[in-house]
Amino acid sequence: MQIEKLASLFELLEGWEDRYRQIIDLGKKLEPLDEEHKTAANKVHGCTSQVWLICRQEEDGRLHFVADSDAHIVRGLIAIVLMIFSDRQPEEIIGLDPLPWFARLGLDQHLSPMRSNGLHAMVGRIKALAAAARG
Amino acid sequence: MTAATSLELDRIRADFPCLDQEVNGRPLVYLDNASSAQKPRQVIESMRQVYERDYANIHRGQHSLSMRATAAYEQVRGKVARFLGTTNESEIIFTSGTTAGINLVAQTWGRRNLRPGDEIVLSEMEHHSNIVPWQLIAEEKGAQIRVIPMDDRGQLDLEAFAELLGPRCRMVAVAQVSNSLGTINPVAEIIAMAHRAGARVLIDGAQAAPHLRVDVRALDCDFYVFSAHKTYGPTGTGALYGKMELLEAMPPWQGGGDMIDQVSFTRTTYNVPPMKFEAGTPNIAGVIGMGAALDWMRQIGLDAIAAHEHRLLERATAAISEIEGIRIIGTAEKKASVLGFWLEGAHPHDIGAILDQYGVAIRAGHHCAQPVMQHFGLPATARASFAVYNTEDEIATFIEALRKAREFFA
Numbered sequence: 323m324q325i326e327k328l329a330s331l332f333e334l335l336e337g338w339e340d341r342y343r344q345i346i347d348l349g350k351k352l353e354p355l356d357e358e359h360k361t362a363a364n365k366v367h368g369c370t371s372q373v374w375l376i377c378r379q380e381e382d383g384r385l386h387f388v389a390d391s392d393a394h395i396v397r398g399l400i401a402i403v404l405m406i407f408s409d410r411q412p413e414e415i416i417g418l419d420p421l422p423w424f425a426r427l428g429l430d431q432h433l434s435p436m437r438s439n440g441l442h443a444m445v446g447r448i449k450a451l452a453a454a455a456r457g
Numbered sequence: 458m459t460a461a462t463s464l465e466l467d468r469i470r471a472d473f474p475c476l477d478q479e480v481n482g483r484p485l486v487y488l489d490n491a492s493s494a495q496k497p498r499q500v501i502e503s504m505r506q507v508y509e510r511d512y513a514n515i516h517r518g519q520h521s522l523s524m525r526a527t528a529a530y531e532q533v534r535g536k537v538a539r540f541l542g543t544t545n546e547s548e549i550i551f552t553s554g555t556t557a558g559i560n561l562v563a564q565t566w567g568r569r570n571l572r573p574g575d576e577i578v579l580s581e582m583e584h585h586s587n588i589v590p591w592q593l594i595a596e597e598k599g600a601q602i603r604v605i606p607m608d609d610r611g612q613l614d615l616e617a618f619a620e621l622l623g624p625r626c627r628m629v630a631v632a633q634v635s636n637s638l639g640t641i642n643p644v645a646e647i648i649a650m651a652h653r654a655g656a657r658v659l660i661d662g663a664q665a666a667p668h669l670r671v672d673v674r675a676l677d678c679d680f681y682v683f684s685a686h687k688t689y690g691p692t693g694t695g696a697l698y699g700k701m702e703l704l705e706a707m708p709p710w711q712g713g714g715d716m717i718d719q720v721s722f723t724r725t726t727y728n729v730p731p732m733k734f735e736a737g738t739p740n741i742a743g744v745i746g747m748g749a750a751l752d753w754m755r756q757i758g759l760d761a762i763a764a765h766e767h768r769l770l771e772r773a774t775a776a777i778s779e780i781e782g783i784r785i786i787g788t789a790e791k792k793a794s795v796l797g798f799w800l801e802g803a804h805p806h807d808i809g810a811i812l813d814q815y816g817v818a819i820r821a822g823h824h825c826a827q828p829v830m831q832h833f834g835l836p837a838t839a840r841a842s843f844a845v846y847n848t849e850d851e852i853a854t855f856i857e858a859l860r861k862a863r864e865f866f867a
Binding site for chain 2: 343346372396
């Protein structure tokens with residue numbers, strides 16, 4: 323799903339239950355990350371739950387990210403982060419600010435470094451990987 | 458059980474301004490007390506009084522404000538001494554909390570007494586604060602860490618402990634109450650066994666002090682540490698009890714003001730305990746707030762607090778056991794105020810997030826006790842922990858929210 327479409331959908335939802343259900347649902351549809359990739363090196367720190375992230379560069383230079391978490395809500399939030407960042411050029415990724423999207427979804431508090439869900443750290447890792455891919 | 462009557466509970470709750478609020482549109486149900494307790498207005502007022510009327514640096518001033526601040530501060534030493542069961546106020550060292558107390562003992566007693574090949578015995582259920590300070594000094598001194606194992610209910614294996622008490626064992630450091638499991642450890646027996654083997658004993662009382670009557674003389678422990686912020690006091694304060702003969706023989710830890718006798722560039726001599734271990738301007742208002750917190754607890758009654766919390770724990774344990782897919786982590790015969798659990802199909806982080814929407818505050822994570830998580834093969838647990846101001850209605854709200862969370866992830 324496109325992030326634009328998700329934002330329109332979220333505007334129709336009332337109450338936290340529906341939003342959380344939607345988030346959990348997004349998590350269930352997340353592209354699976356093979357168990358072999360759930361290593362210490364791929365782990366994003368700063369999370370109450372465990373979060374792993376990998377990326378591969380396509381021939382056209384775009385970065386494709388795959389990530390997973392052992393917590394449902396975090397997995398859903400990861401899906402949203404990846405909608406924003408995945409399959410874009412490194413340069414584009416480095417310049418992207420996910421906060422306006424999260425604000426529009428009413429989830430901006432989840433991006434705070436104060437939250438222990440690791441999303442803030444995950445965005446940092448995505449940008450670091452993009453910087454490394456740009457060379 | 459006087460504190461358990463609803464009338465008194467209303468009065469107790471009225472003392473805690475922070476409890477009177479809504480979170481996400483629901484009345485706050487605060488069940489993260491093992492992490493930190495809320496503060497009664499008496500504590501807040503005592504600190505306000507210091508800053509508004511009686512504030513100055515302590516111990517050195519000849520002026521009235523300094524003398525008032527010093528008197529209020531030093532009075533707390535007696536309160537802590539009575540709270541812990543010693544009559545010698547000089548055996549009470551003010552610290553910034555449990556972690557600082559353990560580090561102080563490891564860095565002073567440990568540095569003076571540990572030799573290569575010596576052994577320090579800890580337990581499998583220790584908080585990281587009672588593991589890492591010992592690992593640091595052990596590494597420096599070439600000492601070894603030994604670990605008392607626990608069973609799957611979260612109870613220490615005392616037979617295995619007896620076998621760990623070899624001739625090289627110098628220190629046994631265990632929690633009186635486990636922060637992740639709630640187990641009340643048989644510390645009197647542990648202390649007696651350790652002493653028979655010639656080892657010293659430090660008791661981590663961070664989780665015990667808010668819930669149990671402590672008596673360091675009856676226990677005969679060598680060191681006891683706790684934090685004020687879990688006993689309804691302010692953050693950044695706590696105390697270390699140590700037997701006087703040990704404190705006298707220990708070198709100072711941090712150098713600075715107040716801890717010296719005479720200073721010259723050729724030779725500096727040190728003050729006597731407790732001053733020897735209290736370098737620099739301390740947390741004056743915080744210590745005074747800690748005194749107010751201990752007064753508040755004494756006024757409610759330590760036994761009444763324990764009885765009320767025990768009833769809440771029993772009620773919550775019975776109710777949570779009826780939820781399908783719940784596994785209680787920590788089912789020791791003797792427990793205090795901590796209910797750790799795992800809900801099949803949901804990560805503790807998920808549970809914590811959903812419960813927050815219902816205004817219920819619990820803790821999700823490894824609780825700074827990763828060896829405990831490893832024992833149970835879990836990445837984390839959810840933990841509800843109870844304090845004197847919690848009610849049976851709140852337990853019902855918590856259980857109801859947990860049932861909703863379960864439906865959410867079904």
